[in-house]
Amino acid sequence: MKIIHSLYTKAGIALLCIMGGAAAISGFGISFQIRDRLQAQLEENADFTAYITERALAPLIDGRNYTEIQQLIETTGAYRFIKAIFLIDRNDNIVASSDIFTIGEHRNLPIVKKIFEKNLLKMVDSTDEFYATAYPVRTRSYDPGSESDITHVLYLLLKTDTQNQILSSLKGSMILLIVIIFAVIVLLGIGLIHFIMMKPLNRLILTMEKIAMGGEYRQSINVKRKDELGIFMNHFNHMVTMIASRTEELARSRERLDLALEASEAGLWDWNVETGEVIWNERWATMLGYGMDDITHHVSSWEKLLHPEDKERVMKELEAHMSGKKHLYQTEQRLLCKDNSWKWILDTGKVVERNSKGKPVRCLGTHIDITHRKKIEAELENHRKNLVQLVKERTRELEKTQKELINKAVEAGRAQLSAMVLHNIGNAITPVGVTMEKLKQGNIKPMIEYLVQCYQELAEHKETLTEYVTRDPRGTQIARYMGELIKDIEMERQKNDSLIEKASAAIDYVSQVLSLQRAYAPGTDEMKENIRINHLVEDALRIQETSLSKRGIILEKNLASGLPLFSMEKNKFMQVIVNFIKNSCDAIDENPDFAPHKIEVSTYYREGKDNSYLQKENDQSYFKENNDASHSKVRNDDSSLNERIVCSSGHIGIRISDTGCGVETNQQSRIFEFGVSSKGSSGFGLYYCKSFVEANNGTLEIFSEGKGKGAAVILEFELDNFG
Incomplete structure (x- = not known):
């Protein structure tokens, strides 16, 4: 089995097959070439013989000398390469023949007919048994009406025995020669395969056995060749080197893995x-x-x-x-x-x-x-829960303290609001007192006394009243004075009416202020209620109206119509708005050189949940477009509660800006911190405002370009945070 699977055996069989096939193909090729050459020689001899015979026959046929024709045919048929020769006329009659015994077999020959029909110069017909040629014979005795001048055909039947003998002899010699050459080539091929391929491959096999059996990866093959086998062996040496390196690296990695697993x-x-x-x-x-x-x-x-x-x-x-x-x-x-x-x-x-x-x-x-780690995590979780409980308790205490502090601030804010209300009432009552004093000090009493005197004198002269008022100088003067007195009384009445109207207006204003004071009076536990933000702003401005007027501050209102209702603690929210308006007034007092003195109060509604409005506060065109858009998205603010839009999302806000002293950039982030104040006050007001707004899920921001450049405050609430 080892011999059968040997590469030598396989290479030898392959060489035998290749060389045997090559020898067979060569033998067949040579035999075909020899046969073709013999046939060509035979055909040349036939052509020459036919040419000579045709030249000799033409005059004999014209002279109708059939005896000489027969003799010439027999003489020509005696050539060693000719088996038989026949002279055939157009009627397929055999005029002369070298073999009278086979005349019957050579009638109606196809090649003879084709010579006559197609006027051909030559026709050949060959099989494995015979080889025949036909040639035309032209004489002067042809039929003038025929399209061909051929009168007879010379038909030659050639011998092929000699040709076959020569081929057989050559085949034997050629086969022997091929076998000898084939054996020599096979032996040379096997020798070359041994020295060129098998010997290096055996060295490679021995090296691979050492690597496979003993694990000797440092084995290599000495290579001096530069052909494909040399390249292969060089790659093998490189592969063995790489395997040895990777094996050592793998062993080190395995050692490190074992150490790591043991350590961990x-x-x-x-x-x-x-x-x-x-x-x-x-x-x-x-x-x-x-x-x-x-x-x-x-x-x-x-x-x-x-x-x-x-x-x-x-x-x-x-x-x-x-x-x-x-x-x-x-x-x-x-x-x-x-x-x-x-x-x-x-x-x-x-x-x-x-x-x-x-x-x-x-x-x-x-x-x-990880059992130990899990135990520690469980202990930490218990500590966390305890810490959360402690934080909750501390948070409740802080919330309680903060609530008390805010309540105090609310009470302080309400006291401040009450002081403002009382101040406004005082400002309204003062004109009423002045008016009453003017009414007391009016000229109506002397006029009435003089009118009584005139009446008494007229009564004394009632018998001669007509003569007294027309002729008596005293009576005439009284009549004139009474006319002027009536005019003065009418003027005084008009003046008093004006004073009474002013007093009535002041009294009405006091009533309004008292109504506002009652509406925002402090309560024990204030509940949230649905409010209209524009109404709240109007009330706050009305409370501050006297203060704004005394300072000569221009008030601009831009209240968006159709704003939705939202839930809020009205009194506390009112204090926040009033506080910001008051701060704007104080800021304008600190910046008297800037004109005009102006406060702008705006309300708006916008859709969405982003803070793009606050981020673009300094862009006035954005504010105007946003506020204008809010007018187109909501109904008129004066509509009834049932007609008002109920919004599930969006933002509603107030913007209060002034031309006051502004806020420095580095102070804007701290302005709402507890205790921070630019006026020397406690600094609790803005802190309370921010705490209130954020407690109601709102945002409070201040914007200012710097000292002396005014400021703007924006209060904004997200509607879906309100019930």
């Missing part, structure tokens, strides 16, 4: 997914208290050790990794120990081999005991 106290497992077999190291088993022989090396053994509460979760994670949904498999699971206790294990693994269909074949992983 990790158990290693190797799972054959297709068979279910699992190989694990000793640490895998001992961390659970088992020996290597206590657990069957199958994946089902691990499944039996899994805690029932962890099994579904772990299998789900494992399946997610096996199917390729997750790059790594890692779970924390409880495994049953030999002493029936449970240990927490960090199980980490990864598929390292898949088949052609993508199905997992092999998976590697580790087990690490």
Whole structure:
């Protein structure tokens, strides 16, 4: 069997097949060439003989000398390469023949007919048994009406026996020569194969046996060749060197892995997914208290050790990794120990081999005991819960303190609001008192006394009243004075009416202020209610109207129509708005050189949940477009409650800007902090305002380009945060 599978045998058989095929093809080719050459020579002899005979026959046929014709045919038929010769006329009659015994066999010959029909110069017909040629004979006795001048055809039947003998003799010699050459070439080929290929391959085989049997990866082959086999052997030497290097590196890596596993106290497992077999190291088993022989090396053994509460979760994670949904498999699971206790294990693994269909074949992983860590985490969780409870209790205390502080601030704000109301009432009552004093000090009393005197004098002269008022100088003067007195009384009445109207207006204003004061009077527990923000702003401006007027401040209102209702503690919100308007007045007092003194109050509504409005506050064109858009999206603010839009989302806000002293850039982020004030006050007002706004899920921002450049405050609330 070894000889059969030897490369020598295979190479020899291949050479034999190749050389045998080449020899056979060469032999057939040479024999065909020789046969063709013999046939060509035979045909040349026939052509020459026919040419000479045709020249000799033409005059004999014209002279009708049939005896000489027969003699000439017989003489020509005696040539050694001619088997028989016939002279045939147009009527297919054999005029002369060298073989009278076969005359009957040579009638109606196809090649003879074709010579006559097509006026051909020559026709050849050959088979394995005979070789025949036909040539035309032209004489003067042809039929003038015929299209051909051929009167007879010379038909030659040639001998092929000599040709076949020559071919047989040559074939024998040629076969012997080919066999000799073939044997020599095969022997030379085998020798060349041995020295060129087999000898180096044997060296390569011996080297590979040493590597395979003894693991001697440092073996190499001395190569001095530069052909393909030399290149192959050089690559083999390089491959062996790389394998040796990788083997050493793998051994070092294995050593490091063993050290790392030993240091980390990790158990290693190797799972054959297709068979279910699992190989694990000793640490895998001992961390659970088992020996290597206590657990069957199958994946089902691990499944039996899994805690029932962890099994579904772990299998789900494992399946997610096996199917390729997750790059790594890692779970924390409880495994049953030999002493029936449970240990927490960090199980980490990864598929390292898949088949052609993508199905997992092999998976590697580790087990690490995390029981101690889990115990610490449980203790930390208990501490966290205790800390959360402490934080909640402390938060409740802080919230209580903050509520008390805010209530004090609210009371202070209400006191401030009451002081403003009383101040405005005082300002309104003063003109009423002045008016009353003017009414007391009016000229109506002297006029009445003089009118009484005039009446008394007229009464004394009632008998001669006509003569007295027309002729008596005193009576005439009284009549004139009474006319002027009536005019003065009418003027005084008009003046008094004007004073009374002013007093009535002042009294009405006092009534309005008192109504506002009652509307925003302090209560024990204020409840949220649906408010109209524009009405609240109008009331705040009305409270501050006297203060604005005394300072000569121009008030510009830009209140968007159709704003939706939203829920708010009205009194507290009122204090916030009044506080910001008052601050704007104070800021203008600190910047008297800037003209005009102006406060602008605007309300708006915008859709969406972003803070783009606050971010673009300094862009006045954006504010105008946004505010104009709010007019087109809502109904008129004077509509009834049932007709008002109910918004599920969006923002509603107030913008209060002034031309006052402004806020420095570095102070804007601290302006709402507790205790920060630019006026020397307690600094609690703005802090309270921001706390109130943020407590109601709102935002409060201040914008200013710097000192002396005015400021703007924006209060904005998200509607879907209100019930």
